Amino acid sequence: MAFLDYYKVLGIDKSASPEDIKKAFRKLARKYHPDINPNDEEAKKKFQEINEANEVLTDTEKRKKYDQYGEHWKHGDAYEQNQQQGRQSRSSNASNPFEGFDFNYTGNYDTGEYSDFFEQMFGSRFSGSKRSSRGAGYRGQDYETTVELTLHQASQTHPQTFTVNGKNIRITIPAGVEDGQKIRLKGQGAEGSSGGPKGDLYIQFSIKPDPHFHRVGxxxxxxxxxxxxxxxxxxxxxxxxxxxxxxxxxxxxxxxxxxxxxxxxxxxxxxxxxxxxxxxxxxxxxxxxxxxxxxxxxxxxxxxxxx
Incomplete structure (x- = not known):
C-alpha cells in the first residue's frame, strides 16, 4: 500500500489544530462523498483517503506517532518497546540486537532486501543476514474483509459476527463509521511460522445507499x-x-x-x-x-x- 501524506490529503499544515483538521475533513468529505459522486471510482478512492487521514490526525496518540515515524508510524509502539528493552539488556545481550523484539518484516529474506524502517532501527550492516539464530520467526499473513452495513446499522453501536477463513469473529461496531473506513484487529490474521506472530485482520465497512437519507460527513x-x-x-x-x-x-x-x-x-x-x-x-x-x-x-x- 502506497504511503499517504495525511496532511497533504487534507490540504493542511503539520501545525494544524484539531479544529483545522475537522474543518478540512468536512469540506473534502462533502466534495468527494460517494452519494454526490455516484459511479466515480476516483472520488470514492479520494473519500477513503480523506477518512483514513482524518481518523489518524484526530487521534492524539496516532498523530504523535505519525509525526514522529512518518510512513512507519504503525510500528511506533514496537520500536519504542525495543528501545526500552535494548537499554535494559544491552550489557548482557549486546551481541544480539534482535533479542526480545518482535518486528513486522516487510522485505525479502531470500534476497536480503529489508525495509527502510528495519535499517533505521538496526543499521544496514544486518541486511545480509537471512534471520538471526534466535530470530522471531515469520509473521503471519494479514487478512482483509468487507462488512456491509445499512445506514441505520452504521448509526448505532452494535455487536456483529462475521466469518473470515472459517473463523467466526465478533466485534462491536461503534456508531458513526464511514463508508470505506478501515479498522485493524491485531493478531486476527493468519498464524505465524517458526514462532512468529499472527497477522492482522483489516475490516473495511461498506454502507449501503439509503432510500430516504444521504450522508455527507x-x-x-x-x-x-x-x-x-x-x-x-x-x-x-x-x-x-x-x-x-x-x-x-x-x-x-x-x-x-x-x-x-x-x-x-x-x-x-x-x-x-x-x-x-x-x-x-x-x-x-x-x-x-x-x-x-x-x-x-x-x-x-x-x-x-x-x-
Missing amino acids: NDLYTKLTIDLPTAMLGGDAIVSSLTGKINIKIKPDTAHGTKVRIKGKGFPIYKKEGEFGDLYAEIQIKLPNNLTEKQKKLIQELAETLK
Whole structure:
C-alpha cells in the first residue's frame, strides 16, 4: 500500500489544530462523498483517503506517532518497546540486537532486501543476514474483509459476527463509521511460522445507499414535501430522522429547494458519544392539480392582486 501524506490529503499544515483538521475533513468529505459522486471510482478512492487521514490526525496518540515515524508510524509502539528493552539488556545481550523484539518484516529474506524502517532501527550492516539464530520467526499473513452495513446499522453501536477463513469473529461496531473506513484487529490474521506472530485482520465497512437519507460527513440530507399554502403562509411540517419524526416550523415565503437545518439530528460522530451532526431537510413544494373551476378563478384573482 502506497504511503499517504495525511496532511497533504487534507490540504493542511503539520501545525494544524484539531479544529483545522475537522474543518478540512468536512469540506473534502462533502466534495468527494460517494452519494454526490455516484459511479466515480476516483472520488470514492479520494473519500477513503480523506477518512483514513482524518481518523489518524484526530487521534492524539496516532498523530504523535505519525509525526514522529512518518510512513512507519504503525510500528511506533514496537520500536519504542525495543528501545526500552535494548537499554535494559544491552550489557548482557549486546551481541544480539534482535533479542526480545518482535518486528513486522516487510522485505525479502531470500534476497536480503529489508525495509527502510528495519535499517533505521538496526543499521544496514544486518541486511545480509537471512534471520538471526534466535530470530522471531515469520509473521503471519494479514487478512482483509468487507462488512456491509445499512445506514441505520452504521448509526448505532452494535455487536456483529462475521466469518473470515472459517473463523467466526465478533466485534462491536461503534456508531458513526464511514463508508470505506478501515479498522485493524491485531493478531486476527493468519498464524505465524517458526514462532512468529499472527497477522492482522483489516475490516473495511461498506454502507449501503439509503432510500430516504444521504450522508455527507456527519450530516444527513433528506427531502420534505409541503403544500403550496404552507410554503406561502408558513406552518408546521413533520420531517423524518433516523430516530423518528420531528415537528418543524416552516417560515412564510419558503422557496422550493430551501434547506432547513435541524441541529443535532444528523449522524452520530464516530467515537464521540452524545455528539451528532445536523439534519438538512430540502423543501419540495407540491403544486395543486385537478383544480375545480372555482379554485382556478380564486388563483386567477390572487394572481391579479400580486401584479
